[in-house]
Amino acid sequence: MSEPLAPQYDPSHIEADLYRWWMNQRLFEASGRGKQRYVIMMPPPNVTANLHMGHGLNNTVQDVLVRFERMRGRDTLWLPGTDHAGIATQNVVERLLAKEGKTRFDLGREAFVERVWEYVRQTGATILDQLKAIGSSCDWSRTYFTLDEDLSRAVREVFVRLYEKDLVYRGHYLINWCPRCLTALSNEEAEKEEVDGHLWYLKYPLETGGFITVATTRPETMLGDTGVAVHPDDPRYRDLVGRQVLLPLTDRAIPIIADAAIDPEFGTGAVKLTPAHDPLDFELGRRHKLASIDIFTPEARMAETVPDRFQGLDRAEARKRVVAELQAAGLLEKVENHRHAVAHCYRCETIVEPRLSDQWFVRMEPLAKQALAAYRTGKVRFIPERRGDEYAQWMENIRDWCISRQLWWGHRIPVWYCGNSSCGRIVASRTDLARCPGCGGSVEQDPDVLDTWFSSWLVPFSSLGWPDKTGDLRRYYPGNTLVTAPEILFFWVARMIMSGLEFMGEVPFDTVYLHGTVRDTQHRKMSKSLGNGIDPLEVVERYGADALRYTVVAGMAVGTDLILDPSDLESSFAAGRNFANKLWNAGRFILGNLDGPTRPLAGDYRNVVPKSALGLADRWIIARCDATIRTATEAYERYRLNDAANAIYHFIWSDLADWYIEQIKPRLYGDVPGKDVAQAVVAATFETALRMLHPVMPFITEALWQRLPGRGGASISVAPWPGPDQRASDPAALAQFGLVQELVGALRSIRADYGIQPGLSIRAFITDAPLAGARIFDAERPTIMRLAKLSGLELGNLPEGAGATAVLSDGSAVFVPLGDAIDLDKECGRLKSEHSRLVQQIQSQNGKLANEQFVARAPAEVVDKERRKLDDWREQADVLSQKLERLGCK
RNA sequence: GGGCGAAUAGCUCAGCUGGUUCAGAGCGCCUGCCUUACACGCAGGAUGUCGGGGGUUCGAAUCCCUCUUCGCCCACCA
Numbered sequence: 001m002s003e004p005l006a007p008q009y010d011p012s013h014i015e016a017d018l019y020r021w022w023m024n025q026r027l028f029e030a031s032g033r034g035k036q037r038y039v040i041m042m043p044p045p046n047v048t049a050n051l052h053m054g055h056g057l058n059n060t061v062q063d064v065l066v067r068f069e070r071m072r073g074r075d076t077l078w079l080p081g082t083d084h085a086g087i088a089t090q091n092v093v094e095r096l097l098a099k100e101g102k103t104r105f106d107l108g109r110e111a112f113v114e115r116v117w118e119y120v121r122q123t124g125a126t127i128l129d130q131l132k133a134i135g136s137s138c139d140w141s142r143t144y145f146t147l148d149e150d151l152s153r154a155v156r157e158v159f160v161r162l163y164e165k166d167l168v169y170r171g172h173y174l175i176n177w178c179p180r181c182l183t184a185l186s187n188e189e190a191e192k193e194e195v196d197g198h199l200w201y202l203k204y205p206l207e208t209g210g211f212i213t214v215a216t217t218r219p220e221t222m223l224g225d226t227g228v229a230v231h232p233d234d235p236r237y238r239d240l241v242g243r244q245v246l247l248p249l250t251d252r253a254i255p256i257i258a259d260a261a262i263d264p265e266f267g268t269g270a271v272k273l274t275p276a277h278d279p280l281d282f283e284l285g286r287r288h289k290l291a292s293i294d295i296f297t298p299e300a301r302m303a304e305t306v307p308d309r310f311q312g313l314d315r316a317e318a319r320k321r322v323v324a325e326l327q328a329a330g331l332l333e334k335v336e337n338h339r340h341a342v343a344h345c346y347r348c349e350t351i352v353e354p355r356l357s358d359q360w361f362v363r364m365e366p367l368a369k370q371a372l373a374a375y376r377t378g379k380v381r382f383i384p385e386r387r388g389d390e391y392a393q394w395m396e397n398i399r400d401w402c403i404s405r406q407l408w409w410g411h412r413i414p415v416w417y418c419g420n421s422s423c424g425r426i427v428a429s430r431t432d433l434a435r436c437p438g439c440g441g442s443v444e445q446d447p448d449v450l451d452t453w454f455s456s457w458l459v460p461f462s463s464l465g466w467p468d469k470t471g472d473l474r475r476y477y478p479g480n481t482l483v484t485a486p487e488i489l490f491f492w493v494a495r496m497i498m499s500g501l502e503f504m505g506e507v508p509f510d511t512v513y514l515h516g517t518v519r520d521t522q523h524r525k526m527s528k529s530l531g532n533g534i535d536p537l538e539v540v541e542r543y544g545a546d547a548l549r550y551t552v553v554a555g556m557a558v559g560t561d562l563i564l565d566p567s568d569l570e571s572s573f574a575a576g577r578n579f580a581n582k583l584w585n586a587g588r589f590i591l592g593n594l595d596g597p598t599r600p601l602a603g604d605y606r607n608v609v610p611k612s613a614l615g616l617a618d619r620w621i622i623a624r625c626d627a628t629i630r631t632a633t634e635a636y637e638r639y640r641l642n643d644a645a646n647a648i649y650h651f652i653w654s655d656l657a658d659w660y661i662e663q664i665k666p667r668l669y670g671d672v673p674g675k676d677v678a679q680a681v682v683a684a685t686f687e688t689a690l691r692m693l694h695p696v697m698p699f700i701t702e703a704l705w706q707r708l709p710g711r712g713g714a715s716i717s718v719a720p721w722p723g724p725d726q727r728a729s730d731p732a733a734l735a736q737f738g739l740v741q742e743l744v745g746a747l748r749s750i751r752a753d754y755g756i757q758p759g760l761s762i763r764a765f766i767t768d769a770p771l772a773g774a775r776i777f778d779a780e781r782p783t784i785m786r787l788a789k790l791s792g793l794e795l796g797n798l799p800e801g802a803g804a805t806a807v808l809s810d811g812s813a814v815f816v817p818l819g820d821a822i823d824l825d826k827e828c829g830r831l832k833s834e835h836s837r838l839v840q841q842i843q844s845q846n847g848k849l850a851n852e853q854f855v856a857r858a859p860a861e862v863v864d865k866e867r868r869k870l871d872d873w874r875e876q877a878d879v880l881s882q883k884l885e886r887l888g889c890k
Numbered sequence: 891g892g893g894c895g896a897a898u899a900g901c902u903c904a905g906c907u908g909g910u911u912c913a914g915a916g917c918g919c920c921u922g923c924c925u926u927a928c929a930c931g932c933a934g935g936a937u938g939u940c941g942g943g944g945g946u947u948c949g950a951a952u953c954c955c956u957c958u959u960c961g962c963c964c965a966c967c968a
Contacts, residue, residue, distance in 0.1 A: 007928065192965085199968085216968060229968095266967040273968090280966040341965080354966095386894065390963055393893075397964080486962085521901080523961075554916080555902075559895090561961095563902055571901085575916060578930040589927035642904075646915070661927080669926095745934090751922095752934040758923055789925085 005591070005707075009584035011544030015699040019132055022702075027717050028070075028137040030077035030476070038069035038076045039479030041460055041509065042138065043488065047082035047145060048089055048123045051130035053518040053526055054485060056536035057562055059136050060549045061515055061641065062483045067137055067695035068636045071721040077476050078137060079463055081144035082127065084120070086452040087181050087347045090409040093119050109408050116409045130537060134545045135698045137717065142472075144463040146455040147411070154462035155455050156414045156430050158503065163415075163428040167363045168403075170415075170426070174282040175402050177355035178345040179300035183406040184359050186451060187399055188490050190343035190352045197340055199267065201333035202326060204228060207244040207253060212237070213333050215267025217340055218277075219326070220318040222247070223306040224295035225254055227273040229284055232258035234269050248331050249322065250307065257288045276356050292356060300353045315353070360404040360413060360448070367498040368398040374507050380497060383513045383639050384559035387486060394490050401495075403451045410449030417444050457495035460508035482509045485517060513639055516561035523563065532566045539573055546697035547576030553696050554645040579649060580700050583693070586657045587704040590686050593668045594679055594709060609677045611727075616780060618681045619730050620737035621660040624651060625685045626728035632692050633724070641696070648692050656685060659741065663783050683708065688722045736776050739810060740784060743777065746806040747788035750816050754804055754827065761791035762821045765798055769812035777812075802888040818887060828889035831880055838877045845870045 022028065040062055045055055066078040093116045094104055104112040128143065144151060162168040176190035177183070200219045203211040214228060228245050230237035237256070244253040254273075261284065262271055275285025275292035285292055297303045302310045302318050310318055326332045343352040372395040374380055375388060382388040404413060416433040418425040420441035427437060436443045455462070464473040478500065484493060493512055500508035519525055520532040527533065539548045551573050556562045564572045614622070628651040635644035664678035687708055694701040694716050705716040747764055756762060766777055774795050777784065781793055802824060803817040818824060849870065 005927095008930075009928095214968080218968085261966090263967050271968050278966075278968075280968070283966075340967085384895095387963095389894070393964065489963090557904065560903080565902090571917065574930070578928095581930045582928065585928035585931085587927085592927075638906090640906085643906095646904080650915085657927085658932085748933060749935090755922085758925075758933080 005584070005588045007585065007588070009544075009581045009700065011546060011580065011699060012541070014703050015133075015135070015540075015545050018699050018702050019135065022137070022715065022717065023132075023140070025715060026141075027715055028078070029139045029141050030075060032075050033070075033718070034073040034075045036074045037476065037480070038066065038074040039476045039509075040066050040076075040078045040481045040483065041463075041479055042078065042080045043482075043484045043492065044081045044083040044144075044146065044456060044459065045127050046085035046088055047120055047127070048085070048092060049127050051127060051134075051536050052528075053534050053536055053562075053564065055127070055131070056134055056539075056548060057515060057518055057552050057556070058483060058485060059131055059134060060552045061513070062481075063134075063136050063698070064549075064553060064641055064695040065481060065483065065636070065639075067698060067717060068721065070137070070717065071691065071694065071719060073720065075475075077139055077142070077479075079142055079144070079459075079476075079479075080128065080131070080136070080138035080140060081146070081459060081463055082124065083146040083452055083456050084410060086405055086407050086410040086449060087178075087183065089116060089120065090407050091181065091347065093409075104408065113408055133540055134536060134548060137698070142463070144459065146452065146459070150465065151455060151458070151462045152411055154458050154466055155411045155450065157467045158458060158499070159414055159450070159454075160428045160430050161503070162362060167366065168360060168428075169363065170358060170360050172356065172358050173361075174276075174279055174354050174356050175359050176343060176352045177298070177300075177357070178348065178350055179296075179298065179353050180348050180350040181345060181407075182298050184355075184357065184402050184404060185345060185352060186402050186453075189346045189451075191346045192341040193344050194339060195342050197338050197342070199336040199338035200323065201268065201335070202248075202272070203331040203333050204245045204248065204272070205331075206240070207246055211331075212240060212245060212256065212270050213268045214270045214272040216272055217338060218274075218319070220302075220315060220322045221274040221277045221295065222272055222322060223250060223302070223310065223318075224274045224276050224293040225272045226252075226275060226285065226290040226293060227254050227288065228256045229259050229262050229271045229273055229288075230256065230269060231262040231264045232260060234262075234264045237270060248329060249325055255290075257284070257290075259284055259287065277354050279354060282354075282356070294356060296353060296355070298355075315351075359402050360415075360446075360450075362401040362403055364398040364400050364498075367502055368395045370501040371395055371494065371498045374497060374501060379510065380507045381511055383511060387489065387512070387514050387559075390486075391489060391494055394494060401451075403454050404446075404448040405451055406447075407449050410452060411455060413446040413448050413450055415446040417446065418442075419444060453491055453495060456492055457499045458503075460496055460500055461504050466503070477504060477508070478506045479509045481511045481513060483513045483515065486514045487517070489514065514559070516556060516559060518562045518564060521563060521565045523561070526564075526566070534564055534566050534569065534572075539569060542569065543573040543577040544580060544699070546580050546700050547573050550576035550579055550645065550697055553641045554649065555642070557642050558639055579653070580697065582653055582657060583697075583700060583704070586652065586661065586686065587707070589661060590682055591704075591707055594683060609680050613674070613677050614681070615674060615677070616733060616737055616740070616776070617660060617663040617783065618677055619733035621655060621681060621685050622728050623730035623733050624655045625688055626725055627734075628655075629688070629692065629722050630724045633721070636695070644692075645696050648689065648696070652689050652693070656682075656689060660685070662787060666782065666786060691716060691719055691722050694719075739773060739776055739808065740780050742808050743812070743814065744784055744787045746808060746814050747784075747790070747816065750804045750806060750814075751789075754816075754818060754822060756818075756821045758789075760821060761789050762816055763792040763794070764788070764790050765794045765815040765817075767796065767798055767813050767815065769795065770810055773808075773810045773812050802886065804886065824887060824889075828884065828887060831884050831887070832889065835877060835880045835884065838873055838880065842870065842873050842877065845873065 042062060043058060062078060066076055070076045097103060107115060159168060176185040176187065178185055197217050199215050199217055201213050201215050202219060202222060203213050205211055212228060216222070225247055230241065240256050241258045243256050245256060247254050261280065262269065273281040273284055273290060275281045275290055276294040293305050295303055295306050300315050302313045304311060310321060313321060323332060344350065345352055372392060375392060382391065415426060415428045418436035418439060418441055420436065420439050423436060423439035423441060425436055425438040427433060433443050435441065460479060461473060461477050464470060464476055466473055482493060496508050500506060517525055524530060524532060536548060552562060628647050631647040632644040635641070635647065660682065664682055667674045667678040687705065690701040690705045698717065702716045705711065769777060778795060784790065785793055798815055799817050801817050801819050803815050806814045808814065
């Protein structure tokens with residue numbers, strides 16, 4: 001570790017080596033450091049997923065929090081895991097099979113599931129390795145998978161308990177069905193999306209002659225109509241209630257019924273009823289005892305229940321055909337454009353079909369009641385707060401959760417049906433059953449599996465060994481923070497709160513931090529299908545994990561989205577890389593100026609130098625460091641990670657590198673008084689800065705920190721978080737050095753303004769300084785002269801002649817004689833010719849704007865622009881004439 | 891249809907409890923510099939009706955109302 005550092009920071013090897021070293025040290029394993037616990041639960045990624053920016057963001061935030069708390073000395077556990085992602089994973093493997101020309105039915109259930117396992121074993125570790133590449137400090141020894149034996153046992157236990165409490169039931173209801181995945185979906189999995197559709201007005205002939213017109217967005221479902229409904233008070237239809245309608249294209253007569261659920265204002269006020277394919281119609285069908293006719297196959301093609309000529313058509317074709325036939329028969333009154341919400345499968349985007357079938361449900365109301373109360377009593381809070389309202393709203397309008405899925409990949413429903421028709425028992429069991437416990441007859445297990453979320457909602461305790469009362473469970477439940485994207489607030493977070501309360505009696509975490517979404521510059525969500533994604537691993541390779549993390553953390557305020565440009569990684573990530581390089585070089589400089597490793601730089605300059613030996617700049621940087629500690633600590637605590645990152649960035653780049661290091665250079669270079677002080681203070685503040693930055697940029701801070709003398713092979717990741725220090729607070733130093741900075745800035749401005757050669761030293765004079773100011777300038781003369789490149793600084797008197805002036809905030813006036821700094825005649829000439837050029841421009845511009853034709857005909861913006869140009873030039877001319885005057889040009 | 895949020899520099903955004911970092915940061919742009927840690931750098935500079943309009947206040951980017959434009963969540967007007 002003592003080889004000379006390269007002038008450019010290269011993360012590529014450093015990061016991988018450090019991660020390996022951290023793992024060997026087992027630094028991230030929960031091991032009981034500290035009394036206070038900090039537990040954070042990773043939202044389990046899909047086991048076969050590849051890391052995308054959403055994961056990158058989510059895990060960076062979690063890692064920052066957990067590293068911060070680990071340094072604060074808490075007993076931290078960041079629990080990682082993956083989920084089996086039933087539909088998604090099964091789909092992937094089915095696609096692979098399709099390439100071989102096979103379906104899952106060709107293999108059979110057992111062989112297919114084995115095939116999925118094989119696939120998972122093959123790809124399953126990748127996502128976790130990718131998380132390691134971005135620095136995630138999880139306790140990998142506790143990694144779980146939702147299909148692990150332990151977690152599967154918990155799933156069964158929960159199912160059976162809920163069944164015994166009558167909170168799980170089997171019902172014949174209309175559910176969301178994905179005709180591509182061939183499975184039921186929960187309401188949350190059927191995502192509503194607004195689409196431009198049509199409203200068709202269909203004329204249904206009345207038995208007694210005449211027509212009743214109904215409006216529908218789905219004309220093809222008319223083949224399954226079993227009634228027409230109107231509002232009971234609707235005068236248009238009062239006489240028709242109870243009469244029959246002859247359903248076109250079929251030979252059926254269906255009744256007209258009255259129900260208050262019908263909105264007379266919409267469409268014609270008459271609605272066709274298809275109980276098998278629409279939620280409202282299903283309700284009304286039950287209420288009025290209408291038949292229901294399922295007109296679709298599972299693939300959403302027309303079934304045998306419709307006339308021959310329609311059979312086998314898919315939904316879209318059937319719609320065309322039905323509309324065409326109705327039109328031919330003169331039964332299509334009109335078609336209107338109509339925008340409405342259509343549900344899509346959240347996995348494959350296919351339009352969801354409402355379908356009548358037997359499914360298992362969780363009765364949610366009792367669970368939601370507790371979960372809502374926990375929120376209302378402040379047992380769980382949301383960041384940002386407004387997300388809590390969404391949570392509450394969902395809880396208040398909770399609907400039962402359809403948990404059965406017609407898949408093979410997942411936890412099979414632990415229910416057995418007795419085959420003996422005289423017994424017919426249905427048993428939910430913790431253990432596999434071979435015979436019916438009632439009659440001893442043969443039993444058959446339910447073929448369906450459970451929704452993946454039915455295992456995910458248990459992980460805060462199932463991953464810790466529940467239902468066994470393990471030590472882990474006692475120690476790490478409940479946890480503290482849950483960090484996730486708002487998309488899965490209902491899928492996962494809300495349900496975890498419910499399960500935690502139901503099975504553990506306590507909410508699983510007290511804070512839910514919902515971060516934003518990663519989007520491209522057009523504010524579209526990054527997604528594979530749009531091809532606008534950024535591969536975090538490519539970023540790691542090109543810029544380093546620290547750069548990735550810095551960009552993510554610094555670029556995102558609480559509750560806002562993270563906008564990145566997929567076509568220009570440089571613009572997004574260069575800032576992080578540059579910062580890393582800056583830090584690296586500051587470290588390189590400091591390490592190279594510490595006179596070898598013998599000096600005891602244990603982080604506290606007080607061990608080395610007495611306070612009385614500190615100069616103004618030393619006191620200033622110590623005070624700034626302390627202020628930054630306070631800001632950063634508070635910001636981390638309040639989840640304002642961007643504030644913390646920016647405060648530390650500013651401290652390192654502006655305060656430490658731009659000012660303090662520049663200030664101490666003369667002291668470091670020679671063997672002069674104050675050298676030891678400068679060394680001690682710069683080492684101490686730099687070391688503190690590394691610790692503050694570590695949660696955000698763990699790799700480079702570790703690499704530099706270990707090179708500081710006296711580290712003895714320890715890791716910064718378990719070094720103590722820097723605490724604020726009363727003795728470091730020094731408002732006077734902040735103000736006084738601020739004045740020095742102001743003076744140096746003013747002198748530099750003058751130099752740039754008047755084109756003084758950068759290499760040329762100049763003289764400067766200060767008058768009207770208040771006593772205090774004068775004393776500071778006098779004492780800090782070497783610093784000022786060096787940083788502003790002066791050959792002399794005089795207080796009190798003003799020389800004769802032309803010069804430039806500036807006034808500081810304390811009233812001091814700065815004067816720089818220009819006669820000896822620049823060739824006055826030449827400068828005057830330059831300024832004069834520039835001035836006359838401007839005057840000419842202004843005249844011709846005046847002419848242009850006086851041209852009535854131009855003003856009248858040109859677009860308003862153009863005229864405005866020209867006016868602004870004129871104003872600009874006038875202003876520039878003013879500045880020039882002032883300058884000319886000050887220089888005494890004639 | 892209901893609820894919520896956002897609009898600030900060319901771009902991405904901070905700005906928390908009205909007033910001492912209140913008009914900011916990074917990137918981009920302009921000018922000058924390879925000054926022995928760093929050109930992934932240094933120094934200097936330009937850029938804003940804080941979405942429009944109204945109000946409250948001694949004082950508003952900040953609070954209220956309204957309009958416009960985007961976004962999010964929820965919802966069985968077929």
